[in-house]
Amino acid sequence: VALLEDERVTVELINDGVHLHPSVLDLAYGTAGPDRVALITDAMGAAGMGDGLYPLGPLQVRVENGVAMLPDGSSIAGSTLTLDRVLRRALLVHGLTLPQAVESLSATPARLLGLADSVGSLETGKLADLVVLDSDTYDLVAVMRRGRWAVGGDRFPTVRSA
Structure with a gap:
């Protein structure tokens, strides 16, 4: 909670329903707001693909029901999440408004990466x-x-x- 209260901190959250309990996202938005929450994917090569075995560097990862795990089931191994699904969950599961979700998906990450002058929002002069x-x-x-x-x-x- 201390990180959420520190205005210098932006929190990156993987909103796939696997990495975090839904209440974590609700807490982050309630405390920090969309300008300090960056919704990300942690996607691996199996993003958007079906179930099966996929390489992740030297590791083999098993995807079942869209969840990427090490074959022994001991650890999450990235995600198969795509940003359209992140947006869908933010709107339908967490009740964010479209402007809040879009800010966390585009403007906030662009600002964090120092790219807000060229990307992250639709404005004259930007890509x-x-x-x-x-x-x-x-x-x-x-x-x-x-x-x-x-x-x-x-x-x-x-x-x-x-």
Whole structure:
């Protein structure tokens, strides 16, 4: 709790329902707020993949029901979490507002990495990196990287800056 009360500290949380009890995220938001909580994934190569065995450096990791564990079951071995699922959990499980969740997923990490002048929010002069999610399911619809559609852009008109 002391870290949450220290305004110099930003807390990184893996919101997958495995690494942390849901009450930890609720406590962090209630104490520190979205500008001091960075939602992260700790994703390994099996992120977004099905169950099975995957390499993690020199280790073999078993993924079952989306949970990455060492084969003997002794330890969590990263996560299979993708950021769209982090957002979905923040909204549906924890009741965060969309602006709170987006701030913790983009603006807060960009600020921590010293990149807030170029990424982390949609503003004139910043790189146009964004994802478009379905408004009902929060499933990935499209990805724009540096102002160009990388995935799914055929669904949207081309936008040109003046």
